[in-house]
Amino acid sequence: MTTTTKKRSFSKAKSFSAGTLTAEAVRSLLKKHVRGRFAQSSTLRSAKRFVEQRFAGELADSDILHHEGRLVLDELSTGRRPRIGLLIVEGDLVVKGRYEDSLDPESVVVVTGSLRAGDVITTGFLEVHGDLVAQQSILFLDNDACCEVFGDVRAPFVYTQYHAVKVHGGVEAQLVTGDAKHIRSKERHTFIEETDRRVRELLSPKLLKVFADEMFEDEEGEDVDPDEPWIDAIDSQKLAAFVRRGRPALAEAPRGRRRKPASRT
Known part of the structure; x- marks a missing residue:
């Protein structure tokens, strides 16, 4: 508890x-x-x-x-x-x-x-x-x-x-x-605009699914191809709710291939 x-x-x-x-x-x-x-x-x-x-x-x-x-x-x-x-x-x-x-x-x-x-x-x-x-x-x-x-x-x-x-x-x-x-x-850091394709690539697929309807629209509000890079804006309330559940906002890094155990001589 x-x-x-x-x-x-x-x-x-x-x-x-x-x-x-x-x-x-x-x-x-x-x-x-x-x-x-x-x-x-x-x-x-x-x-x-x-x-x-x-x-x-x-x-x-x-x-x-x-x-x-x-x-x-x-x-x-x-x-x-x-x-x-x-x-x-x-x-x-x-x-x-x-x-x-x-x-x-x-x-x-x-x-x-x-x-x-x-x-x-x-x-x-x-x-x-x-x-x-x-x-x-x-x-x-x-x-x-x-x-x-x-x-x-x-x-x-x-x-x-x-x-x-x-x-x-x-x-x-x-x-x-x-x-x-x-x-x-005071120290420079890398900032990525929400509309940058890299944001979508870095965010968790589960998070993207939560607010996909709001994110993937063009400037006129029309739906676009989900493979296109346009991201209108992140819904901060849905983002906060997602984080409150203890879920990571970023996509998990791909697991590396397991090394085969060394053969005994």
Whole structure:
């Protein structure tokens, strides 16, 4: 059974709702740990806004959590009850399955170490001082929040749609697609437009089947030969639903031929 964001998952974390985290302590943590100043709606500004609302007795169903040290979870979804409005992890955050933050309700997650997960879906505010790493996919979605990574972003598949992302390190992936202008990195990385035939060749056949009706149309909306290279756009909602099921977005590499065992002499 998968452990989600239940209180026992954060047994060593201080909680505002539980009374183990004071307003003064939260303000001090924000001043100490939130470094990002990226985008018009910065992570720090959003964190301060949420904290003030929470201290005023609003948003009572969203908690503030602070964890010291390495935090390991089976799965993390900030929008599930009990909801997390602000999570600060002093150290690495390791999520064995899917990490997913939210925009409605809005969440702010700050990790002073690296964040590693099976898959990452981020629509809220995310700040990672180390590396952001996923075993399968990283999806940056929606345009009202932002993400800032002070290390590298690494995953087989990276997709961004309208989501402002600043990477101080590099972006390493087999496929990076979506909106090129919304992911900024000091180091150059290869970005492939959704309409490029290579995108279709790299994506999983099971994923292509999920949203084939939307993808393979011409500019007038007419169906085209599925062997033609035209790809209109990736349906981000269907893509996210596919990733939530733990499925890889990329096609599996062909298995190499097994070597025959060496003959004994």
